[in-house]
Amino acid sequence: MTTGTGTTSGTAGNTTGSGAGTTAGRTDGEAAAVRSRSAVRSLLRLWPYVRPVRARMFGAAFVAVLASCTGLVIPLVLKWIVDGPVAERDTAGVWTGGALLLGIGVLEAGLFALRRWLSARPLAGVEAAMRADIYRHLQRLPVSFHDRWPSGQLLSRATTDLELLRRFLSFGVTFLLVNAVTVMVGCVILISQRWTLGLVVLGPFVPLVWLCAVFEYRYSHAARRAQDQIGDLTTLVEEAVLGIRVIKGFGRHRSQARAFRALSERLLGTELEKAGLLARIWAVIMLLPELAIGAALVLGTLQVAHGELSAGTLVAFLSTALALRWPVESTGFLLALSNESATATDRFFEVLDEPQPADVLSRTGPEPGPRGSPARAGGPTPAGGLRFSGVVFRYPDAPEDAPPVLDGVDLHVRPGETMALVGATGSGKTTLTALVPRLHEVTAGHITLDGEDIGTLRRAELRSRVAVAFEEPTLFSATVAENVLMGADDPAHAAMPLPRSRSGAEATRDGAPGPPAPESGPLKHGAPPPQPEHAAPEHRADERSGLDRALRVAQADGFVGALPHGSGTQVGEQGLSLSGGQRQRLALARAVVGRPSFLVLDDPLSALDVHTEAAVEAALREVLASTTALVVAHRPSTVLLADRVALLSGGRIAAVGTHHELLRSSAEYRRLMSGESNEPEEERS
Numbered sequence: 001m002t003t004g005t006g007t008t009s010g011t012a013g014n015t016t017g018s019g020a021g022t023t024a025g026r027t028d029g030e031a032a033a034v035r036s037r038s039a040v041r042s043l044l045r046l047w048p049y050v051r052p053v054r055a056r057m058f059g060a061a062f063v064a065v066l067a068s069c070t071g072l073v074i075p076l077v078l079k080w081i082v083d084g085p086v087a088e089r090d091t092a093g094v095w096t097g098g099a100l101l102l103g104i105g106v107l108e109a110g111l112f113a114l115r116r117w118l119s120a121r122p123l124a125g126v127e128a129a130m131r132a133d134i135y136r137h138l139q140r141l142p143v144s145f146h147d148r149w150p151s152g153q154l155l156s157r158a159t160t161d162l163e164l165l166r167r168f169l170s171f172g173v174t175f176l177l178v179n180a181v182t183v184m185v186g187c188v189i190l191i192s193q194r195w196t197l198g199l200v201v202l203g204p205f206v207p208l209v210w211l212c213a214v215f216e217y218r219y220s221h222a223a224r225r226a227q228d229q230i231g232d233l234t235t236l237v238e239e240a241v242l243g244i245r246v247i248k249g250f251g252r253h254r255s256q257a258r259a260f261r262a263l264s265e266r267l268l269g270t271e272l273e274k275a276g277l278l279a280r281i282w283a284v285i286m287l288l289p290e291l292a293i294g295a296a297l298v299l300g301t302l303q304v305a306h307g308e309l310s311a312g313t314l315v316a317f318l319s320t321a322l323a324l325r326w327p328v329e330s331t332g333f334l335l336a337l338s339n340e341s342a343t344a345t346d347r348f349f350e351v352l353d354e355p356q357p358a359d360v361l362s363r364t365g366p367e368p369g370p371r372g373s374p375a376r377a378g379g380p381t382p383a384g385g386l387r388f389s390g391v392v393f394r395y396p397d398a399p400e401d402a403p404p405v406l407d408g409v410d411l412h413v414r415p416g417e418t419m420a421l422v423g424a425t426g427s428g429k430t431t432l433t434a435l436v437p438r439l440h441e442v443t444a445g446h447i448t449l450d451g452e453d454i455g456t457l458r459r460a461e462l463r464s465r466v467a468v469a470f471e472e473p474t475l476f477s478a479t480v481a482e483n484v485l486m487g488a489d490d491p492a493h494a495a496m497p498l499p500r501s502r503s504g505a506e507a508t509r510d511g512a513p514g515p516p517a518p519e520s521g522p523l524k525h526g527a528p529p530p531q532p533e534h535a536a537p538e539h540r541a542d543e544r545s546g547l548d549r550a551l552r553v554a555q556a557d558g559f560v561g562a563l564p565h566g567s568g569t570q571v572g573e574q575g576l577s578l579s580g581g582q583r584q585r586l587a588l589a590r591a592v593v594g595r596p597s598f599l600v601l602d603d604p605l606s607a608l609d610v611h612t613e614a615a616v617e618a619a620l621r622e623v624l625a626s627t628t629a630l631v632v633a634h635r636p637s638t639v640l641l642a643d644r645v646a647l648l649s650g651g652r653i654a655a656v657g658t659h660h661e662l663l664r665s666s667a668e669y670r671r672l673m674s675g676e677s678n679e680p681e682e683e684r685s
């Protein structure tokens, strides 16, 4: 058996807006490696997951084999009935035979039921364990991995592929074994009954095996393509749902629908190809045994007529041959299932084989202490603050000949200082800020926090010291408080909040009319939505005061207080029930709630009106006074928050100084601040 990927489209990072033609994250080399891997070897990789439930699984398989072989006893009983009680007109014997047949039937059914009971629960556990592993791994993989892989591909691997594997493990693998044993035992019975007739029935097996091998080769390619295309389709649907505002705003339903139809048709084509292959092999698998049994029937009847064979033997022979029909016929379906499962296994392990960042693997010591622990509360060292030394960075998927985005950045943000980072669009400001919490790894050079290289810090410790807020704020389907407290010390609150059920999300948006809540987006049109029981957690007093303070700093306390349930209000999926400025303020509150030593803010006030921005800045100054901060700024108002300003240009820090110094000394800075043009020099020339 082979699994293949040869015909799937695309390679790493080949994503498009429509999601068309994208098959995630595999290079040609990887694809070739996967292609040459046998399906059996692929499936064997599931062993570590199956191992804990092996006793139940082997027990279930044994019971299924027993059940199937029990069924093969029926023809032998029939032979006894025909040659014995029926031939001798012994009515009592016929009744006994009938009762025996009934008993065997009941036993067979009972054994099959036992098989199901033995395997169902443990295999659901296997599926859950695999899903937990892929989720955990995805959380640990670097951002560059997620940049490369379309989300639909990951989603389909964690859902449909795993469901397929559960079906294979609970049903497919057992019946492959059961069928093999049943056919072997059946063959022995056939040959032992009448070897000449046995050869007639077994003759078609040789071409059948060859045809199955050809089928498998072709089917495995189609199966891989179909599963990848399902991933692409999932990506497209996800983008369409998340981007519904853009699609509606630009009236792009038709083009989006066209892209969807094109992908669906591709998938349909592949599924039809699979169905065609399956139909052909099934036709052959059904036809050849039928012809063979027909021939055996004619031959056997002639032999009975000539007195060379007893009628009972012929009946037993034909019953056995007929009993073998299903095990043989279902082989096509089981081979297809095995192939799809091998493909699903490959797809699962393609994600799991992605290497985790080194420190996630090697550092297994205790978690660092909470914020404010001695490890980080110590005063700044002489080399304190945030320092970039010769930092070079190139995106892993950037073309080989492209210059690095950052090419020797040297910058020192002194302890307690606020440094504004300015530069033209695309100059690399966001990239530079993403290096501090190690969302990306530097290609060369060092970044130190109070003298400690961030490369030597455990990620958890690094992230407890550094808080970030991005220009595009991401909120989760949870309450305002849960979203903000994700940035707090307490792991219970730092953990990802549980998303609400669909009905919960709908309730947020579609509540009955009630008192308006100013500035609260869709919520302002609705009454307090029914909140899930766990939606209003009782925060401890210190958390409560931390939350209130963070909301005040971000100037979010006003609109949050006006929400139907205050900070216990659900914000809806991705916080889309709030305005952009409200989301940004909550993201800022999340960044400051833990009183971090280092704060990295990527243009966190861009969506605010001038009055709100001024109010946030005034409150933020209080926070920034005790924190070392790097703040990406586009507007003079944000720059004025900072003690000094660094100008990023051509991948380096071109100038550092106060706002007024740079206004005097740097023409590029003057141009940026005057808003003459926000394009990089090379783009303008």
Ligand SMILES: Nc1ncnc2c1ncn2[C@@H]1O[C@H](COP(=O)(O)OP(=O)(O)OP(=O)(O)O)[C@@H](O)[C@H]1O
Binding pocket: 147, 395, 397, 398, 405, 423, 424, 425, 426, 427, 428, 429, 430, 431, 432
């Ligand atoms: N994931 C990525 N893979 C490859 N290149 C990227 C990626 N993200 C950004 N880039 C490139 O890196 C360069 C710097 O991007 P970055 O977002 O850091 O600029 P910026 O200065 O923050 O821009 P802006 O002011 O518009 O936010 C750009 O040329 C961009 O195309």
